Amino acid sequence: MVFKKMLGALGVGGPSVDTVLSNPNTRPGLPLSGQVNLTGGTSDVELAHITVGLVTRVEVDAGGGDHAALGEFHRAAVAGRTRLAAGQQLSIPFQVDMPWETPVTDVFGQRLHGMTMGLRTEVAIDRAVDKGDLDPIAVHPLPVHERILEAFSGLGFRFKTADLEYGRIHGVHQTLPFYQAIEFWPAPQYGHGIAEVELTFVTNPHTVEVVLEFDKRGGMFTGGHDAYGRYTVPHSHAETANWAQVVDGWVRQALDQRQSFYASHGGGHHDMPGQHGMAGHGHGHRGGGMGGVVAGAALGVAGGLVAGEIIEEAFEDDGGDFGDFGE
Structure with a gap:
């Protein structure tokens, strides 16, 4: 899919960007490649940086109820400071290595109900940042x-x-x-x-x-x-x-299992050496289970972004962007 957008950071007469994916289908751990095509506007500009980021919708527990938040969870640099002359056409290739934990969106040729994923191109001009439309991608299982x-x-x-x-x-x-x-x-x-x-x-x-x-x-x-x-x-x-x-x-x-805290080892999977059954390591979300999930604490670094910054800045309610996915 291709999107073309005038960069709102410069308004009318500013440059435009097309992001083209070589193939929108990928898998966890594999690369996703494409190119960012820039067309200069009516005057010369200097771009501070160009990045692409993986964006998805996440359910966040916010004090008594879940709500869907749009979040960027991984990003890759496309270009640093770049001079774009008026009317100039510039094509910059990129490659994003998909995190191994990237969720699966498509199985056996069908989109999983409830799942969506996109690639967003971000262009920064001075202190203004323009986050482009979302380019849908499909993540298939390993x-x-x-x-x-x-x-x-x-x-x-x-x-x-x-x-x-x-x-x-x-x-x-x-x-x-x-x-x-x-x-x-x-x-x-x-x-x-x-x-x-x-x-x-x-x-x-x-x-x-x-x-x-x-x-x-x-x-x-x-x-x-x-x-x-x-x-x-x-x-x-x-x-x-x-x-x-x-x-x-x-x-x-x-x-x-006679109770939720008990699990026997082995049990039906002896042909899989190295496996182990461990009760008490389940999800524990939606108020049930054993409280296995600790949300919002010590989340470390994800894709070069500190988790706190992800929650404060990227996991903002921005569901309108997903209109590009036909949902």
């Missing part, structure tokens, strides 16, 4: 993500929705200040014990942390509660494991 999602589907789980939640999962190393929750309705064979399943991938170059939260149904004499599982899966196992068996083992392990 092979290990795909195999696990295929297994859930093959076992009869039905996709419900997906969203991004601001916060941290206790015990899991994150580089981004949010995580993705992919929600499923249970398959019939598990429906007697599970009301809903949430799946989260926290990915790094070597492994994927698979975090599961099960909303367990209550019985005649017992109340419902959440059960959790956390499993470390190497990328190399994507094509070698029997994923239907592995995922079935994870689910049945959760069904066998």
